[in-house]
Amino acid sequence: MIVWFDGDSRRWSDGYRSNDTSYEIARITRCDICYEYFWVTDPTSIDLRERQVLIAIHKPDNADNEEFKPLRKLNVEEYTEALAREKYQNPAEERFIRTRLWWNINHPVRNSVQEELDPDLKIIFEENLEALIYKTPADEDDNLFLLAEMNRELGLFREAEKHLNLVNDGLLKPKILKMKEKIAAKDKKVFLL
Numbered sequence: 001m002i003v004w005f006d007g008d009s010r011r012w013s014d015g016y017r018s019n020d021t022s023y024e025i026a027r028i029t030r031c032d033i034c035y036e037y038f039w040v041t042d043p044t045s046i047d048l049r050e051r052q053v054l055i056a057i058h059k060p061d062n063a064d065n066e067e068f069k070p071l072r073k074l075n076v077e078e079y080t081e082a083l084a085r086e087k088y089q090n091p092a093e094e095r096f097i098r099t100r101l102w103w104n105i106n107h108p109v110r111n112s113v114q115e116e117l118d119p120d121l122k123i124i125f126e127e128n129l130e131a132l133i134y135k136t137p138a139d140e141d142d143n144l145f146l147l148a149e150m151n152r153e154l155g156l157f158r159e160a161e162k163h164l165n166l167v168n169d170g171l172l173k174p175k176i177l178k179m180k181e182k183i184a185a186k187d188k189k190v191f192l193l
Helices: 048-053 076-084 091-110 119-135 141-153 157-165 170-184
Strands: 028-030 037-039
Touching: 028 076, 028 091, 037 076, 076 091, 076 119, 091 119, 119 141, 141 157, 141 170, 157 170
Parallel strands: none
Antiparallel strands: 028 037
């Protein structure tokens, strides 16, 4: 179930959708006291009107009697560390972390803060996408489209084209045409669909 803030949502080539409230609530977070990572309830099952009072289900031993801190989303470094420390229990959780890492690295380009990917993040970006390609099943049209996008952002334009050619969903045709234009232009940046 996807819940929107409003009807003016924009979808990006990497699968990120602006104004999707399920992206605003942390699914994996980190304790700012003990620095441990932990998973929280699926955000689509939380009453979104109460998200401001959402509290952690974890209280470290060395915490004082203060109230629990609100949950927060991880940043790029924390998603990277969560992957390195294997803070996932199954392939779906790993793909979740890898996708959020991908989106977070793309945010400055998506939001026109910078033109290109930050050089300091390039290796993390590439390694993450290579792993995500390997771990994403090519079993449905949406996944094939995302596999094409991952390959395109890595500059693997022939592989991207191969995945696009396997998509059968006619509703994706305008998006496929737009991506094919980006492939022809050898453009590796995330773009608005």
